[in-house]
Amino acid sequence: MRIVFAGTPEFARLALDAIIAAGHQVPLVLTQPDRPSGRGLKLTPSAVKQAALAANIPVCQPRSLRLDGKYPQEAQAARQALLAAEPELLVVAAYGLILPQWLLSLPSYGCFNIHASLLPRWRGAAPIQRAIEAGDAQTGVTIMLMDAGLDTGAMLFTRALPITPEHNAASLHDELAALGARAIVQAIEELQLGTLVSQPQPGEGVTYAAKLDKAEAPLDFTQPAALLERRIRAFDPAPGASLMLPGLSAPVKVWKAQAIDAPQTASAAGGGAPAPGQVLHAGASGIDIATADGVLRLLELQKAGGKRQHVAAFVQGWQSR
Numbered sequence: 001m002r003i004v005f006a007g008t009p010e011f012a013r014l015a016l017d018a019i020i021a022a023g024h025q026v027p028l029v030l031t032q033p034d035r036p037s038g039r040g041l042k043l044t045p046s047a048v049k050q051a052a053l054a055a056n057i058p059v060c061q062p063r064s065l066r067l068d069g070k071y072p073q074e075a076q077a078a079r080q081a082l083l084a085a086e087p088e089l090l091v092v093a094a095y096g097l098i099l100p101q102w103l104l105s106l107p108s109y110g111c112f113n114i115h116a117s118l119l120p121r122w123r124g125a126a127p128i129q130r131a132i133e134a135g136d137a138q139t140g141v142t143i144m145l146m147d148a149g150l151d152t153g154a155m156l157f158t159r160a161l162p163i164t165p166e167h168n169a170a171s172l173h174d175e176l177a178a179l180g181a182r183a184i185v186q187a188i189e190e191l192q193l194g195t196l197v198s199q200p201q202p203g204e205g206v207t208y209a210a211k212l213d214k215a216e217a218p219l220d221f222t223q224p225a226a227l228l229e230r231r232i233r234a235f236d237p238a239p240g241a242s243l244m245l246p247g248l249s250a251p252v253k254v255w256k257a258q259a260i261d262a263p264q265t266a267s268a269a270g271g272g273a274p275a276p277g278q279v280l281h282a283g284a285s286g287i288d289i290a291t292a293d294g295v296l297r298l299l300e301l302q303k304a305g306g307k308r309q310h311v312a313a314f315v316q317g318w319q320s321r
Contacts, residue, residue, distance in 0.1 A: 001024050001025070001088050001089055001188060001191075001192060002024075002025045002027060002085075002086060002087055002088045002089070003019055003024050003025065003026055003087060003088065003089045003090070003091055003188070004026070004027065004028045004029070004030065004082060004085050004087035004089075004090045004091075004107070005019060005026055005028075005029050005030070005048070005052075005090075005091050005092075005093075006029070006030035006031070006090060006091070006092045006093075006095040006097075006099075007029075007030075007031060007048045007091075007092065007093040007094055007095050008031050008032040008046045008047070008048055008094055008095055008096050009046065009047055009048070009094050010047045010173075010177065011093060011094045011116070011173060011176070011177040011180070012047070012048050012093035012094045012095070012114075013047040013048050013050075013051045014177045014178060014180070014181040015091065015093045015114055015177075015180055015181045015184050016029065016048055016051050016052065016093075017051055017181065018181035018182065018184065018185050019091065019184065019185065019188070020055055022185045022188070022189075024188065026052075026055070026057050027057070027058070027085040027086070027087070028057070028058050028059075028060060028081055028082065028084075028085040028087070029048060029049070029052035029057050029058070029059050029060070030059075030060050030061075030062070030078065030082075030095065030097075031045075031046045031048040031049045031052070031059060031060075031061055031095070032046055032061065032095070032096050032097070033061045033062075033063055034046070034049070034061070049061070058081070060077070060078050060081045060082075062074040062075055062077065062078040062097075064097065065078055065079075065097055065098070065099060065100055065103055066098075066100050067079065067100070067102070079102065079103075082103065082106060083106070087106065087107040087108075088107055088108050088109050089107050089108075089109040089110070089111075089112060089188070089191070090103070090106070090107045090110070090111040090112070091111075091112050091113075091114070091184060091188075092111055092112065092113045092114070092146065093113070093114040093180065093184075094114075099111065099146065101148060104146060104147070104148065109191060110145055110146065111145070111146040112143055112144070112145065112146070112156065112184065112187065112188075113143070113144045113145075113146045113151070113153070114141060114142075114143060114180040114183070114184050115127065115141065115142045115143075115144055115151055116128050116139070116141055116173075116176045116180065117131060117139055117140065117141075117142065117209070118138070118139060118140045118141075118142060118158055118160060119142040119144060119151060119155055119158075119201050120151075120152075120201040120202055120205055120206040120207075121136075121205055121206070121207050122139075122207055122208070122209040123150055123151035123152070123206065123207070123208050123209065124150065124151065124208045124209035124210060124211070125209060125210065125211040125212075126209045126210065126211055126212050127139070127209040128169055128172050128173050128176060129169050129209070129212055129234040129235065130207075130209035130210070130234070131163060131172075131209075132163060132167060132168070132169060132172060132230055132233050132234040133227075133230050133231050133234040134230075135226070135227075135230055136163055137162065137163060138160050138161060138162050138163055139160070139161055139163055139172070139176070140158060140159050140160035140161050140176070140179070141158070141159050141161075141176055141179050141180040141183050142155055142156075142157070142158050143155070143156045143157035143158070143183055143184055143187040144156060145198055150208075152201065153201075154198040154199060154200050154201070155198065155199055155200075155201055156187055156196055156197070156198050157183055157184075157186065157187040157190070157196070158183075159179050159182075159183045161175060161176060161179055167233065168233040168234070168236040168237075169233065169234055169235065169236055169237065169238075170236060170237050212235070212238070212239055213239075214239045216231075216235070216239070217235065217239045217240060217241055217242045217251075218241075218242050218243065218251065219231070219232075219241050219242065219243045219254065219296075221276035221277040221289060221290065221291045221292070221296070222276045222291075222292045223291065223292055224259075224291060224292055224293035224294060225259035225260065225291040225293060225294035225295055225296040226259040226293075226294065228241075228257070228259070228291060228296050229257050229258060229259040229296060232254050232255065232256065232257050236255055240253045240254075240255070240302075241253065241254045241255075242254065243289075245279070245287075245318065246279065247318070248303070248318070250303070250304040251304065252301050252302065252303055252304070253301065253302040253308075254298055254300070254301055255300040255301065255302060255308055256298075256299040256300035257296050257297060257298050257299055257300075258286070258296075258297040258299060259294055259295075259296060259297075260288065260294055260295040260296070260297050261294050261295075273290075274290040275290065276290055276291055276292050277289060277290065277291075278290045280295060282315050282318070282319065283315060284311070284312035284315065285297075285311070285312075286298055286299055286311050287301075287311060287314075287315065298311055299311050301314045303317075
């Protein structure tokens with residue numbers, strides 16, 4: 001099948017590689033413009049662009065696809081490249097640009113999107129992180145027929161994946177990327193066989209995965225320990241959860257923690273329940289902090305400008321100040 005691919009990060013690269021490996025023709029790849037990266041802020045191509053160039057596939061990198069938008073010349077050039085590519089199908093995975101109606105209507109079989117959730121749960125920008133944060137027992141990928149809405153199109157193909165207490169956003173991302181790559185190849189195969197069936201998304205169970213914001217990084221100890229532990233995993237690797245510890249002038253990143261149900265010890269100040277955020281204990285086994293419900297035990301931390309450390313090494317340096 002003749003397929004144009006649109007995607008940008010590593011999640012999308014795996015799908016592009018799988019489509020190429022399955023023997024499909026990919027006459028054109030759309031991806032975001034190169035971005036500054038690293039300490040030197042050198043312009044760096046996306047993971048998808050690197051894969052496309054390695055496969056000798058032409059790449060188009062418009063800043064917008066809207067013909068009446070801010071970059072009409074780039075959009076028009078992209079439109080001409082797409083018309084010349086004559087796609088039967090457009091596959092989209094974490095591309096990062098809104099597709100206008102002229103593009104949605106261009107391929108004869110429409111546009112398939114690889115979305116990292118079991119729709120209609122977690123439509124939007126950060127489905128992997130929000131699923132972990134919410135404590136969902138499972139997630140997965142949905143191959144969806146795109147329409148003008150935000151992840152509202154008909155579902156074509158789904159594959160589920162359990163979320164374990166060991167998952168963080170990075171590890172779950174990698175598993176879902178591999179699952180999505182397999183799922184899109186299977187969906188295309190069923191499309192060619194004429195056995196692919198679409199069904200509308202249910203009206204119930206819709207949730208939205210808002211984009212992560214750095215303002216969410218500071219841990220709020222007026223929330224339960226279990227939620228904070230999930231948020232730490234959901235925000236690993238970015239933006240990273242953080243907190244202030246006594247004696248330090250900059251926030252500390254928290255990369256691993258454990259929610260403890262054990263009763264909190266009484267506050268030394270007044271003998272009552274400890275205030276949320278109070279450090280109850282600090283030692284080689286962890287730093288215990290009171291929350292609204294339970295105790296959060298910090299296990300892996302990182303000082304500003306430093307490296308990730310097991311709590312035993314962190315506490316040794318912290319207490320020596």
